Amino acid sequence: MSRFDLNRYKSFLHQLVAEPSVSCAVPSWDMSNQKVIERLANWLTEHGFECQIMPVPDHPGKFNLLASIGAGDGGLLFAGHSDTVPYDEHLWQTDPLTLSEKDGRLYGLGATDMKGFFPAVLEAVKDLDAGKLKQPVMVLATADEESSMSGARALAAAGGLKARYAVVGEPTKMTPIHMHKGILMEAVRVKGAAGHSSNPALGNSALEAMHEVMGELIRYRQDLQQRHQNPGFAVSIPTLNLGCIHGGDGANRICGECELHFDLRSIPGMHNDQLREQISGLLTPIAERRQLDIVFSTLFEGVDPFHQDKNSELIRTCERLTGQEATSVAFATEAPFFRDLGLQTVVMGPGSIDQAHQSNEYIDINQLEPAVETLRRMIEHFCMEETPPA
Structure with missing residues (x-):
């Protein structure tokens, strides 16, 4: 295979950065990813891939791309998301939608998280001989990873992804990641009754009920942390953060309504649906005892924790090719969706998560050639050699 072509990489990334594809829960920011998907499909078609552009159900303007070359019942999947977070151009020193180079870095929105992964894949497959596969x-390029993860959810719901190994190219400096925490974000709304503060019998305080709810959540957190620990994480226990609270409208009125938002970051072995059921079970007795309504709702559907056995073929191969031991991260990715579909999965890509979700995002040029070489060698190992079944 030919050597890494930095100018070719920069050309691809320049075009991807120039196509804004923000996904966001705020409608005024949310936009289509169609142009990014179409560019990727055109490039991959030129490399001999068969491409499917798949609309995401119930999400107009959102698309997934699945491209493949070669045949067989296994294979290697390079997966990434096509969207970015919102941006404030006034905080950027350069145009966020124009790739720029300075001091060995490529600056642009999504350069690290994670449009920069796709040009690395294109470099890795540019001289691929399909006859040798x-x-x-x-x-795979998905939609809405930065907001609802609707693209990955649609893919998981459809099933039938015929691959054996998946590389989720989030920025890890090419360190193999074999596990990460899960996340759910929830809201608790207490609906009491407002009234004059001079007589408590005139109302039913939502704030006082919320005080009891918060106490119950803190006790629940303590219980979780006693029962679940994983020394493979920097923070070895699940966390529950009481993030914000809003309620009431005056010191002389009984609070009629109060709302709390919190997040819970789980570790492998825990499941979000079970956690929601447990929390709901804690709130019901409070509502019954205080004779008011407590509504428990989901702000973000969430992602389950991810864990891939360190002794699996994929993780051992990634460790050998990179010379780095597999480890964990605190941020969540689309990896659990691929793992649930039966694929051995690793999170590994060029760039640093420290640059993600902030102004003046960049990717270090010196990480690119080693990353491309690792991806090429993964193709050789998993798709050109005889490998044992997963």
């Missing part, structure tokens, strides 16, 4: 090579 014993298993297929696939490339």
Whole structure:
């Protein structure tokens, strides 16, 4: 295979950065990813891939791309998301939608998280001889990872992803990641009754009920942290953060309504649906005892924790190719969706998560060639050699 072509990489990334594809729960920011998907599909088609552009159900303007080359019942999937977070151009020193280079860095919105992964994949497959493939090579680009993860959820719901190994190219400096925490974000709304503060019988305080709710959540957090620990994480226990609270409208009125938002970051072995059921079970007795309504709702559907056995073929191969031991991260990715579909999965890509979600985002040029070489060698190992079943 030919050497890494930095100018070619920069050309691809320049075009991807120039196509804004913000996904956001705020409608005024949310936009389509169609142009990014179409560019990727055109490039991959030129490399001999068969491409499917799939609309995401119930999300107009949002699309997934699945491209493949070669045949077989296994294969290697390179997966990434096509969207970015919102941006404030006034906080950027350069145009966020124009790729710029300075001091060995490429600056632009999504340069690290994670449009920069796709040009690395394109470099890795540019001289690929389909006739030498014993298993297929696939490339997946998803929608809305930064907001609802609707693209990955749609793919998981459809099933039938015929691959054996998945590389989720989030920025990890090419360190293999074999586990990360899960996350859920929830709201608790207490609906009491307002009244004059001179007589408590005239109302039913939502604030006082919320005080009891918060106490119950703190006790629940303590219980979780006693029962669940994983020394593989920097913070070895699950966390529950009481993030914000709003309620009441005056010191001389009984509070009629109060709302609390919190997040819970779980560790492998815990499941979000079970956690929600447990929390709901804690709130029901409070509502009954105080004779008011407590509504428990989801702010973000959430992501379950991710864990891939360190002794699996994929993780051992990534450790060998990179010379780095697999470890954990605190941020969540789309990896659990691929793992649930039966794929051995690793999170690994160029760039640093420290640059993600902030102004003046960049990717270090010196990380790119080693990353491309690792991806090429993964293709050789998993798709050109005889490998044991997963």
